[in-house]
Amino acid sequence: MKILVPIKRVADPNNANKMKVSPDGKRVVSGDLPWAINPFDEYALEAGLRLLENGATGERFGELVIVTLGPEDVQTTMRQALAMGADRGIHIPIDEEKLDAMIVAQALAAVVRLEAPDLVLMGKQAVDGDSNNVGQMLAEFLGWPMATFAMSIALEGKQIVVGREVDTGVLTLRIELPAVVTVDLRIVLSKSVRNGKTPESHAYPDDVRHISVKGIMAAKKKPIATKTLEELGVQPNLSVRYLRFEVPPARSGSTRYVESVSELVRLLHTEAKVI
Amino acid sequence: MVQVLVVAELLDRALRKTTLSAITFARQLNESKGGVFDVLVIGEGAEAVAHLATRYGARKVFWAEIPGGYVAERYAPTVAQLVQSQGHNVVVATASTYGKDLLPRVAARFGAGVASDIAGFSVESDGSIVYRRPMYAGNIYGYCTIDTPIHVVSVRQTEFEAAAEVGSESPIEAVEVIQDEVARRVEYVSLEAQKRERPELAEAEIVVSGGRALKSAENFKRLLEPLADVLGAAIGASRAACDAGYAPNDLQVGQTGKVVAPKLYIAIGISGAIQHLAGMKGSKVIVAINTNKDAPIAAVADYFLVADLFKAVPELTEELKRLKSAQA
Numbered sequence: 124m125k126i127l128v129p130i131k132r133v134a135d136p137n138n139a140n141k142m143k144v145s146p147d148g149k150r151v152v153s154g155d156l157p158w159a160i161n162p163f164d165e166y167a168l169e170a171g172l173r174l175l176e177n178g179a180t181g182e183r184f185g186e187l188v189i190v191t192l193g194p195e196d197v198q199t200t201m202r203q204a205l206a207m208g209a210d211r212g213i214h215i216p217i218d219e220e221k222l223d224a225m226i227v228a229q230a231l232a233a234v235v236r237l238e239a240p241d242l243v244l245m246g247k248q249a250v251d252g253d254s255n256n257v258g259q260m261l262a263e264f265l266g267w268p269m270a271t272f273a274m275s276i277a278l279e280g281k282q283i284v285v286g287r288e289v290d291t292g293v294l295t296l297r298i299e300l301p302a303v304v305t306v307d308l309r310i311v312l313s314k315s316v317r318n319g320k321t322p323e324s325h326a327y328p329d330d331v332r333h334i335s336v337k338g339i340m341a342a343k344k345k346p347i348a349t350k351t352l353e354e355l356g357v358q359p360n361l362s363v364r365y366l367r368f369e370v371p372p373a374r375s376g377s378t379r380y381v382e383s384v385s386e387l388v389r390l391l392h393t394e395a396k397v398i
Numbered sequence: 399m400v401q402v403l404v405v406a407e408l409l410d411r412a413l414r415k416t417t418l419s420a421i422t423f424a425r426q427l428n429e430s431k432g433g434v435f436d437v438l439v440i441g442e443g444a445e446a447v448a449h450l451a452t453r454y455g456a457r458k459v460f461w462a463e464i465p466g467g468y469v470a471e472r473y474a475p476t477v478a479q480l481v482q483s484q485g486h487n488v489v490v491a492t493a494s495t496y497g498k499d500l501l502p503r504v505a506a507r508f509g510a511g512v513a514s515d516i517a518g519f520s521v522e523s524d525g526s527i528v529y530r531r532p533m534y535a536g537n538i539y540g541y542c543t544i545d546t547p548i549h550v551v552s553v554r555q556t557e558f559e560a561a562a563e564v565g566s567e568s569p570i571e572a573v574e575v576i577q578d579e580v581a582r583r584v585e586y587v588s589l590e591a592q593k594r595e596r597p598e599l600a601e602a603e604i605v606v607s608g609g610r611a612l613k614s615a616e617n618f619k620r621l622l623e624p625l626a627d628v629l630g631a632a633i634g635a636s637r638a639a640c641d642a643g644y645a646p647n648d649l650q651v652g653q654t655g656k657v658v659a660p661k662l663y664i665a666i667g668i669s670g671a672i673q674h675l676a677g678m679k680g681s682k683v684i685v686a687i688n689t690n691k692d693a694p695i696a697a698v699a700d701y702f703l704v705a706d707l708f709k710a711v712p713e714l715t716e717e718l719k720r721l722k723s724a725q726a
Binding site for chain 2: 136137139142144151163223224225228247250251253256257263264271272274287290292293295297298308309329361362364365367368369374376378379380381382383385387390397
């Protein structure tokens with residue numbers, strides 16, 4: 124089995140409240156925040172690795188390829204994914220500001236046609252743009268079935284059974300491969316991924332795997348191929364263009380600390396008038 | 399002039415309330431730029447639901463009967479075909495998991511740009527539409543335009559109030575269902591829905607939300623339910639509480655869970671991670687109950703009760719019961 128995992132880098136999402144806007148309002152500035160793999164893409168990578176291995180013995184049954192769009196230094200982030208266990212990378216060099224969901228989906232579709240994976244596994248959204256579009260567009264461009272917001276995946280021969288986390292509960296689909304699956308956070312819980320190889324008794328931690336020193340050493344030797352948008356036959360024409368950015372106004376008023384439950388109730392009743 | 403298509407969302411053979419936010423967007427856009435809007439009701443039992451959608455001022459309500467549960471591959475071709483045959487230039491749905499799943503797939507069929515989860519829009523002097531989107535967990539607003547002939551837009555439910563009915567009645571019309579080969583490769587298995595007596599999270603006037611400090615599923619239920627009952631509130635949870643199994647996943651409030659903006663949000667034992675704040679900081683009044691007065695939730699809280707929740711929450715429930723009975 125071959126799995127393709129698109130990886131995006133984002134400015135440290137745990138400090139998203141430190142994002143700023145350039146004085147002319149044209150750009151979002153991450154300052155000295157470090158880059159990280161978009162958390163949902165990291166979950167996709169973890170799920171991909173679980174699909175391809177016997178979790179108890181560590182034996183691998185297929186190939187996991189990552190693909191990333193970004194400038195030259197995005198390869199640092201790609202090496203982290205390789206250190207986690209991906210086998211090789213494809214780098215599409217381009218400045219992130221010149222991209223939108225459509226261009227990314229077209230570039231990924233072109234990579235899929237070259238690589239012919241059985242499954243594209245990716246984050247449901249990048250936590251910088253928060254758009255949640257690329258996986259769905261990619262599936263449509265390829266004419267492939269999709270399952271978005273996956274919280275569980277079970278591999279059954281040439282099919283997967285996916286539990287989708289939707290507003291009203293869990294919607295389950297059975298899909299014939301090849302397919303596009305976008306993952307939600309709970310895909311990394313201990314029992315979320317089943318591949319028929321890892322024994323049922325095996326419990327993964329409820330999280331992505333740690334990067335080992337051995338993994339880092341191995342990652343240095345793993346190949347990263349470069350493919351330009353031009354080579355992929357994709358025109359970099361934006362269909363969604365950002366004119367400006369702004370930091371939303373802060374909530375007005377300051378925090379009022381209260382001492383007792385009765386004081387709180389009085390204030391909510393007489394001052395805030397919400398109860 | 400814009401011709402808007404509102405893609406309705408069905409739930410239990412009725413119109414899901416989310417649809418009414420998309421209709422409000424359509425009406426606002428028609429007010430600013432002229433034009434009309436249509437509604438497409440698609441899914442199982444569509445014809446009956448179409449009648450429920452006729453009282454909102456649409457030029458027409460189209461319906462397409464697709465039996466079985468929702469599968470994007472079975473819906474997208476029909477939506478796209480209608481847009482192209484009717485010449486709609488804006489396609490909108492509410493950014494529920496349904497709208498977020500379906501619309502980008504529709505957009506890709508005719509190469510349209512998508513502005514997802516918008517919080518507002520404006521029409522510039524040259525007539526172009528500028529969409530305002532929360533990004534970076536709500537820490538940045540991006541203002542964008544769509545440069546393709548058709549715009550595809552999903553709207554944040556909490557930013558567009560539910561449309562009220564109008565006097566007139568829209569005519570209804572059946573549309574042809576378009577099949578796509580790809581749909582044969584997807585089988586709808588089931589929807590395990592959580593049935594609740596409480597109001598829907600995204601629509602509730604008051605939300606009582608619990609975090610990891612509740613320490614167990616049993617505590618979560620025992621402390622939060624009576625409080626929610628007395629307030630007629632919906633119950634929410636932090637990601638940590640959901641991950642720990644204290645609350646079901648579909649109660650998660652946050653950047654990647656549900657976005658809520660009630661008039662009162664009570665955060666109980668929630669420290670206030672950035673991704674949680676992204677889902678609730680639009681609330682009118684925010685109350686935090688926490689032992690740590692420096693918890694990040696303080697950045698958005700209007701009232702902060704520094705207290706042990708195990709003592710304070712039952713006390714709060716009792717105090718509110720007294721207040722309610724005095725009011726009655």
